[in-house]
Amino acid sequence: MSKNIGYIRVSTLDQNTGRQLDGIALDKVFTDKASGKSRQRPQLTACLEYVRDGDTLHVHSIDRLARNLQDLLTLISDLTSRAVTVQFHKEGLIFTGEDSPFQRLQLQIIGSVAEFERAMIRERQREGIALAKKEGKYKGRKAALSPAQVEEARVQINAGAKVAQVARELGVSRQTLYSSLER
The missing domain is CATH 1.10.10 (Arc Repressor Mutant, subunit A)
Incomplete structure (x- = not known):
């Protein structure tokens, strides 16, 4: 019997997961509170091991699953090759493995935008740290050992x-x- 599985991700511990997949009937939910920059997330790993042929994986938006285009394409390909349907609610996209070229293009464009956003965040962070160092406000991380x-x-x-x-x-x-x- 097929199941509706939810995957929810927020970047920090204090962010609220409530708005993601709200009102969608799910049999099981996996929630990570970690950056999307890497696929190395405990609940994503557990979710990928849990889903089976015929299940539908529900994700609020593409950037919740991956912030890297290659990771996104690999995840979608892996899931659909196992006959798992992937549904992105914000974008209104459903991937079954029998996707149209236009749908694939949409996925690549949105995935590229998510990757670009991640790169811009890192660049702004580096610029902010450089400015703080210049002004003597940033001392770096405290040494782990005296x-x-x-x-x-x-x-x-x-x-x-x-x-x-x-x-x-x-x-x-x-x-x-x-x-x-x-x-």
């Missing part, structure tokens, strides 16, 4: 301790420890 902790870690590692163990003791990742030791 100079004393880094020195203690260096002593332990030079004495033969494993980096992974020292990192665990300090409550940081190995990469954070390596980066701190390089400074």
